[in-house]
Amino acid sequence: MSGDPGTDDGNERDFIRSIERGFAVLLAFDADRPSPTLAELATATGLSRPAVRRILLTLQRLGYVAAAGSRWSLTPRVLTIGQHYAATHGFVETAQPHLLRLAEATQESASLAQLDGTEVVYVARVQVRRIMSIAVDVGSRVPAYATSMGRVLTAWADSSVVDAVVAGGLHRLAQRTITDPTAYRDSLHQVRKQGYAVVESELEDGLLSAAVPVRDPHGDVLAALAYSTTSGRMTAEKVVATVVPLMLETAAAITDDLQLVGNPIPAIPARDGFF
Numbered sequence: 001m002s003g004d005p006g007t008d009d010g011n012e013r014d015f016i017r018s019i020e021r022g023f024a025v026l027l028a029f030d031a032d033r034p035s036p037t038l039a040e041l042a043t044a045t046g047l048s049r050p051a052v053r054r055i056l057l058t059l060q061r062l063g064y065v066a067a068a069g070s071r072w073s074l075t076p077r078v079l080t081i082g083q084h085y086a087a088t089h090g091f092v093e094t095a096q097p098h099l100l101r102l103a104e105a106t107q108e109s110a111s112l113a114q115l116d117g118t119e120v121v122y123v124a125r126v127q128v129r130r131i132m133s134i135a136v137d138v139g140s141r142v143p144a145y146a147t148s149m150g151r152v153l154t155a156w157a158d159s160s161v162v163d164a165v166v167a168g169g170l171h172r173l174a175q176r177t178i179t180d181p182t183a184y185r186d187s188l189h190q191v192r193k194q195g196y197a198v199v200e201s202e203l204e205d206g207l208l209s210a211a212v213p214v215r216d217p218h219g220d221v222l223a224a225l226a227y228s229t230t231s232g233r234m235t236a237e238k239v240v241a242t243v244v245p246l247m248l249e250t251a252a253a254i255t256d257d258l259q260l261v262g263n264p265i266p267a268i269p270a271r272d273g274f275f
Contacts, residue, residue: 021047025055035071092124095254099126102250106243111226113149118165120150145184146173148211149224151197155188156213156221176201196244198236206231210239212247217259225251
C-alpha cells in the first residue's frame with residue numbers, strides 16, 4: 001500500500017464511507033434546497049433517513065448546520081473550509097491584486113480558476129458592479145468543455161483529463177456549444193497554438209469570455225486567468241485585440257511574483273503531443 005496520501009491505489013480499506021456520506025449531505029444544500037428537511041436530504045443523497053439524521057446531528061454538534069423546526073440550514077462555519085484552501089494555496093493571495101488591476105483596466109470582472117475533475121472551480125474573483133452582471137462567486141463550478149477557463153486548463157492537462165471530459169458528454173448548453181468530440185479536441189489544439197482561449201455563447205447565450213494560462217515559476221500551468229463580458233458589450237475580435245494582451249501581461253506578472261515569494265504550488269502536469 002502506498003504511503004503517499006496524494007496517490008489513488010484503489011484500496012477500499014482506506015476509503016471512509018462515513019466521510020463520503022457527510023460531504024454528500026453538506027453538498028445537498030444548494031440554491032434549490034437552502035433549508036431542506038431530513039426527508040428532502042435523504043432523497044437528494046440517496047441515503048436512508050436514519051443515516052441522514054445521524055450525519056445532521058453530528059454536523060450540528062460540530063457547528064456546520066443548524067435546525068429550525070423540521071428544516072436544516074448551513075451555518076457560516078462552512079465558509080472556513082474555503083478559507084483553509086486560500087490559506088494553504090498562497091498563489092491565490094499573490095494573484096488577487098493582479099486580478100483587481102485587470103478588472104480596473106477592462107471594467108469587467110476578472111477571475112482565477114482551477115480544474116477539479118471535469119469541472120472548473122473559481123478560486124479567486126474580482127467582481128465589477130454592473131446593472132447586468134454575471135453572477136459568479138468563489139467556489140462556483142462550471143463544466144470545463146464549455147468555458148474559456150476550461151479550454152485553457154484542459155489544453156495543457158494530461159490527455160486522460162481530456163478523455164474524461166469527452167467521456168462525460170459534451171452536452172449542448174447554448175447555441176454555440178461544441179458538442180462534437182473531434183471539434184472539441186481541435187479547439188484545444190488551437191488554444192495551445194495561440195496561447196489563449198475565447199469562448200462565446202457556449203455556456204450561456206450571449207456570454208463572452210477569454211482565458212489565458214497562469215504558470216508557476218517552472219512553466220507548468222497552475223490556473224486559468226479569465227475575463228468575462230457579454231456579446232452586447234464587446235465582440236470576440238475586440239477581446240482578442242485589446243483584452244487578451246492585458247491578460248497575458250497580467251498572467252506573466254503573477255508568475256513573476258510567485259517566483260519572488262517562492263510559493264510551493266500544485267500545478268497541472270505539462271503534456272506534449274496529441275489528445
